[in-house]
Amino acid sequence: MSYRMILNETSYFGVGSINAIVDEVKKRGFKKALVVTDHDLIQFNVATKVLDILDSAGLPYQIFDKVIPNPTIDVVQQGVEAFRQAGADYLVAIGGGSPQDTCKAVGIIISNPEFADVRSLEGGADTKNAAVPMIAIPTTAGTAAEVTINYVITDVENRRKFVCYDPHAIPIVAIIDANMMASMPPSLKAATGVDALTHAIEGYITKGAWELTDTLHLKAIEMIGRSLRGSIQGIAQDAEGMAVGQYIAGMGFSNVGLGLVHGMAHPLGAFYGTPHGVANAVLLPHIMAYNAEFTGDKYRQIAKALGNTQAMVMPIEEARQAAVEAVAQLNRDVNIPARLRDIGMKYEDIDALAVAAMADICTGGNPRDTCIEEIKALYRQLY
Known part of the structure; x- marks a missing residue:
């Protein structure tokens, strides 16, 4: 049996590490960035923390801020066009999973234009060329998109989300600076934090798990478990613990896969626009059981x-019961909604949701083999 580990070329950690972007850009000889982010991060001066550094160093860029939660095929295609019009030669992703996933898809398509329809990227697409170089700067402690080969795009027309996994898509540089995450509202910190815990737990028990990733995932579980509550309260040490813990989880699950929590969460995002972290958080203790x-x-x-x-x-x-209860208690402590109806799921959609969940690529990694009828029963139970 052989195992594969793919990680960033370079990652920076710690408060103030965002300043490393200048040296990275200069030493790599990059000329102009397309900065991929969303309007809120511009409006609330989160992305400007990075833009001010680029401005001070005289590094040119153009902004693409059309990213939305659960980014769509159309948003990706707009980003591709924005990159071409900007005359850029590298990408900077500022945000949570949505800007980073958009950025990955844009970078892949620019280097592999035969995938411009976006849908053909689903699964392990046979891309030939590495994506446009990408510097990833997360603003949430949750998705770990800055260290993974995965990205998720929403197909609005077909009411589905599809997972792409491609070693060519991994950012070359990740900068994990807890200061970039400090201004996020408590509800977002809670949802993305339990999302990170989901990555760690599902990565630990997935069928593809092995000794090295087990070590990473257990450390991530420990760090997230002790840090999430305090990070929501603004405790700096715990914010740093979450920033690093979620990255460690990403190091693991990117290389071994996930499970049914993600398989059932993805359709909720596709059907209702449910934030991914919230969907995972509601599902996690129940699917653990x-x-x-x-x-x-x-x-x-x-x-x-x-x-x-x-x-x-x-x-x-x-x-086993103690593990499930510890997660359920953490959910209660950080005010995660209790039932799927609380986050907008419609009972009449259960059959369609179950079909989509069964087809999701993450479901295949679940430690317990499942079927559509059992997934329907879980949605009903959790409704």
Whole structure:
């Protein structure tokens, strides 16, 4: 058995690390950036933290701020055109998963124009060329898109989200500066934080998991579990813990895959525009319970990483229950909605949602094999 690990060429961490962008751009000889972000991050002066640094260094750029949550095929195609019109030679993504996913798709299509329809990028597309060089700067502690080979695009016409995974899409530089995440509202910090925990837990129990990624995911679970509550309250040490913890989770799951939480969350985003982190957060403890008997001894380690000092000596059934309850309690503590109806799911859509979830590429990595009828039952149970 052989295993593959793909990571960024270079990553920077710590408060103030955003200033490293100047040296990276200059030493790589880049001439002009297309900055991919969204309007709110411009309006609320989050993206301007980066733009001011570029301005001070005399580094030219053009802004594309048309990104929306759950970015669509149309948004990607607008970004491709913006890149061409700008005469840019590299990309800077500022934001959460949506700007970064958009940026990845734009970079791939510029280098591989035969995929300009966007839909043909679904799954592991056989791209021949590396994407346009991309510097990724996250503003949320959750998606870890800055370190993954994955990106997700919404097909509005067909009411579906599709996952793309391509080693050519990984950013060459990631800058993880907790100051870039500080101004996010508590509800967003909560949702993206549990999204990061979902990445760590699903990556730990997915069928493709192995020893190295297990080590990464357990450390991520520990860091997120101890840091999320405090980061929402604005505690600087915990904000830094979340920034690094979510990145570590991305190092792992990008290389081994995810599971049914993501498989069921993606259709919610496609049908209703549900924020991805919120959908994952609502689903996570319930799908953990569904998977529990198919995870061997791993829930002991999850419970321990989340602070249960007795997890290693409990009967396995109790340890599994303790892991699920620790996640459920974290959800309650950070005010995650309890039911899918609370985030806009419609009961009459359950059959269609289940079909989409079953077809989602993440579902295949789930430790427990599933079927459409069981997924329907889960949606009903969680409604």
